[in-house]
Structure formats: structure tokens, C-alpha cells
Amino acid sequence: xxxxxxxxxxxxxxxxxKIVDVLTSKYNIIARFQGGxxxxxxxxxxxxxxxxxxIPSGIFHDDAVNLVGNxxxxxxxxxKKELDNLEAQGVDYKKNLFISRKAHIILPTHRLLDAASxxxxxxxxxxxxxxxxGPTYMDKTGxxxxxxxxxxxxxxxxxxRALADKHESMIAFYDVDVQYDLxxxxxxxxxxxxxxxxxxxxxxxxxxxxAQKDKKTILAEGAQGSLLDIxxxxxxxxxxxxxxxxxxxxxxxxxxxxxxDVFGIFKAYTTRVGSGPFPTELFDEDGATMAKVGHEFGAxxxxxxxxxxxxxxxxxxxxxxxxxxxxxMMKADVLSGFKTLKVCTAYxxxxxxxxxLPYNIxxxxxxxxxTDFKGWSEDLTEMSDASKMPKELNDYIAFxxxxxxxxxxxxxxxxxxxxxxxx
Numbered sequence: 001x002x003x004x005x006x007x008x009x010x011x012x013x014x015x016x017x018k019i020v021d022v023l024t025s026k027y028n029i030i031a032r033f034q035g036g037x038x039x040x041x042x043x044x045x046x047x048x049x050x051x052x053x054x055i056p057s058g059i060f061h062d063d064a065v066n067l068v069g070n071x072x073x074x075x076x077x078x079x080k081k082e083l084d085n086l087e088a089q090g091v092d093y094k095k096n097l098f099i100s101r102k103a104h105i106i107l108p109t110h111r112l113l114d115a116a117s118x119x120x121x122x123x124x125x126x127x128x129x130x131x132x133x134g135p136t137y138m139d140k141t142g143x144x145x146x147x148x149x150x151x152x153x154x155x156x157x158x159x160x161r162a163l164a165d166k167h168e169s170m171i172a173f174y175d176v177d178v179q180y181d182l183x184x185x186x187x188x189x190x191x192x193x194x195x196x197x198x199x200x201x202x203x204x205x206x207x208x209x210x211a212q213k214d215k216k217t218i219l220a221e222g223a224q225g226s227l228l229d230i231x232x233x234x235x236x237x238x239x240x241x242x243x244x245x246x247x248x249x250x251x252x253x254x255x256x257x258x259x260x261d262v263f264g265i266f267k268a269y270t271t272r273v274g275s276g277p278f279p280t281e282l283f284d285e286d287g288a289t290m291a292k293v294g295h296e297f298g299a300x301x302x303x304x305x306x307x308x309x310x311x312x313x314x315x316x317x318x319x320x321x322x323x324x325x326x327x328x329m330m331k332a333d334v335l336s337g338f339k340t341l342k343v344c345t346a347y348x349x350x351x352x353x354x355x356x357l358p359y360n361i362x363x364x365x366x367x368x369x370x371t372d373f374k375g376w377s378e379d380l381t382e383m384s385d386a387s388k389m390p391k392e393l394n395d396y397i398a399f400x401x402x403x404x405x406x407x408x409x410x411x412x413x414x415x416x417x418x419x420x421x422x423x
Contacts, residue, residue, distance in 0.1 A: 002260025008225030009318035015330035017041025020057035030058030033251030035223030036073035070102035071251020076192035100204035101149030108185035109167035137240035205253025226318040237276025264324035280308035317357040328410035
């Protein structure tokens with residue numbers, strides 16, 4: 001059986017969690033393949049809002065297995081808080097939550113290193129979430145990391161101590177003011193590790209392989225967005241993992257020829273959290289309206305998101321890199337009431353017009369070229385039938401489908417799982 005992928009096509013925060021939740025009934029296994037608690041997947045159903053950071057978004061479905069893959073980095077403290085929240089809501093996570101032994105662990109000193117590194121950059125900060133993600137992936141590629149499977153070894157605390165001591169010397173090297181009480185942080189960390197060890201720890205690549213042989217349906221869930229990919233994003237203002245389709249292969253052990261559908265999630269406009277270039281960013285009333293109506297605040301950090309018109313140049317690039325087979329447009333309801341909508345269809349780049357994403361999209365190099373569309377005034381939030389959508393919205397969608405050469409199969413018109421229109 002092929003494994004389907006679900007990916008963000010912008011700078012994250014596209015609404016992947018909601019769509020995974022909506023699609024979970026079609027799948028036996030939901031598998032997260034990269035990132036860590038720097039991600040925030042928000043789900044709304046039965047009048048309640050739920051925010052997940054590491055646990056796959058299918059956890060609220062009793063009959064779906066939820067797998068945290070080897071490409072993920074896990075902070076046991078944050079993970080325990082997620083589990084506590086699930087338990088308080090009556091979710092029996094122990095029977096259907098599996099953890100890869102090859103997933104790396106975020107130590108307290110990874111978070112401290114993250115803070116020290118970011119503070120040392122001054123005005124050149126990349127906008128880290130300060131969750132220790134970057135330093136953990138650095139230890140992974142530097143072959144120093146501690147993995148979930150190490151927790152089952154008798155000497156894992158010795159390995160921990162050696163790495164934590166190394167981190168403290170690195171923090172001192174940065175020579176910035178980072179206040180901390182490591183003994184207190186370690187107390188909480190070791191308590192959380194015991195909880196992590198009580199879960200089902202598995203050799204996930206073997207589990208996935210056998211599940212495919214048994215014809216189980218599998219959906220691989222990404223975190224962040226394609227423009228934050230360590231290789232193909234707006235470097236250095238990116239995350240530390242491969243957020244694109246290739247990351248699912250390395251983050252779960254899936255062979256490339258076993259990939260089925262690639263679902264690409266994007267907003268009807270564009271947002272970005274933190275630093276980095278953003279060609280279509282708005283600094284006017286339109287941008288403020290998008291932020292207000294769309295409740296554009298980060299699910300993990302609470303930071304306000306920067307807002308702008310849809311960037312079709314960047315979106316087309318993300319579709320190409322990922323091999324997207326179906327598109328899903330989120331937050332169409334937020335654009336209701338705009339008299340005119342704009343879509344960036346090309347860039348003016350160093351004196352010429354281009355339609356591909358260049359190496360550098362800093363504002364001094366790139367000026368967006370827009371195509372205007374007539375807006376719609378109808379409230380979409382109560383709509384459930386595609387035939388009832390306003391003509392202007394259909395025109396907007398038809399243009400995007402033609403340019404991207406990919407069908408838009410879902411239009412989201414609100415945060416609740418019921419506010420989803422299938423086309």
C-alpha cells in the first residue's frame with residue numbers, strides 16, 4: 001500500500017492539524033515524520049480547541065494508530081504535558097500512540113543552547129522558537145545525540161551527563177546572559193523521561209514496512225511548511241529538518257516508490273512567523289484585517305503572524321518540490337469582505353520579470369507583481385456545499401488550479417472540522 005503525505009506549502013501554520021483530523025477516518029495509521037515541539041497543530045471540534053505539538057493529529061480518533069517517527073525530535077517535558085492534557089480530556093493514548101526508538105531527544109541544555117545562540121546573534125536573529133530544535137538536530141548530524149532507544153540502556157544517564165556537560169561549556173562560550181537552574185530543569189526532565197519510557201517504543205521503520213504489507217492505510221503528517229525546509233526554504237530563516245516530501249522518506253523509512261498522494265495545504269493568503277523575507281507582506285489595513293479576522297497568532301509561541309497576499313510564485317515552487325497531487329485551501333472565509341484580492345503571479349527580480357523562486361528573495365532583490373481579482377462579501381463559515389460558494393471564490397480557485405496545474409479538493413471555511421467543503 002502506498003503512503004500518502006500531508007504537507008504545508010508555505011511558511012507553516014497552514015492548518016495541517018485540522019485536515020489530518022478530517023482525513024483520519026480514512027487511515028489506519030497517522031505518522032509524524034519530522035520537526036519537534038516548535039510545531040503547533042490546532043484542532044477544533046465539539047466546541048473545543050485542542051493544540052498538539054509533537055503528537056500526531058489523529059490522536060482523537062480511537063481506531064487510528066499514531067506514530068512519532070524517527071525524524072522527529074522529542075522534548076519529554078513538553079510531551080508529558082501533551083499527554084496530561086489528553087488524559088484530562090478522556091483520551092486513552094496508551095493503546096494507540098507509538099514512538100520510534102530512533103527519534104532524538106531534546107535535552108534541557110539543548111533549549112539553553114538555543115537561547116544562548118539566538119541571543120548572540122543580536123539583530124541577525126532567525127526567529128527561533130527557542131525549543132532546542134536546532135541544537136538537537138545539530139547533535140543528530142554531529143553523531144552526538146541521544147535517541148529514545150538509548151533510554152532502554154543501563155548507561156544512558158552517563159551518556160546524558162557527558163552531553164549536558166559539553167553543552168554547558170558551549171553556553172559559556174557564547175558569553176551571553178542566560179540564567180538557568182539546571183538541577184531544577186533536570187528534575188522535571190527525568191520525571192518526564194519515565195513517562196516517555198512507559199509508552200510503546202518501537203522500531204518504526206519495520207512497523208511501517210509490515211503495515212504496508214498488511215495493506216494498512218498510512219498518512220504521513222509533516223510539520224512547519226515547505227518554505228521552512230532546511231534545504232529548499234528561505235535559508236537561513238528556516239527550521240532544522242526537511243519539511244518537504246523527501247523528509248517523509250528519511251523521517252519514517254518509507255521508500256520513495258511507496259509514496260502515493262501528496263496533499264498540499266495552503267492558506268488563501270500568506271502568513272509568516274518570525275524573521276525572514278516575505279515578498280507579499282502587507283503593512284496596511286488589509287494586512288491588519290487578515291491578522292484580526294484570521295486570529296493569526298502562533299499555536300506554539302503565541303507570536304503574531306505577519307500577513308500578506310497569496311504568493312503564487314512561492315506556492316508553485318512548493319508544489320514542484322513536493323510533487324503535490326491535491327491541494328487544500330485553508331481560511332477562505334478570512335478573505336470575505338475584501339473588495340479586491342491580489343495574487344502575486346511573478347517577481348520583478350534584478351530588472352527582469354521571473355515566475356520562479358530565485359536564490360534570494362530579500363526585499364532589495366524582489367518586487368511582487370500582482371494580478372487583481374474581485375472579492376466576495378458572503379459569509380462562508382456556514383457553507384458546506386461547494387455549489388453554494390460565491391462566483392468570485394470559484395473564479396479565484398479556478399485561476400489557482402490552472403496556474404498550479406493541480407486540483408483544489410478541499411476548501412476550509414472555519415477552524416471546526418465541520419467547516420470543510422469537499423470539491
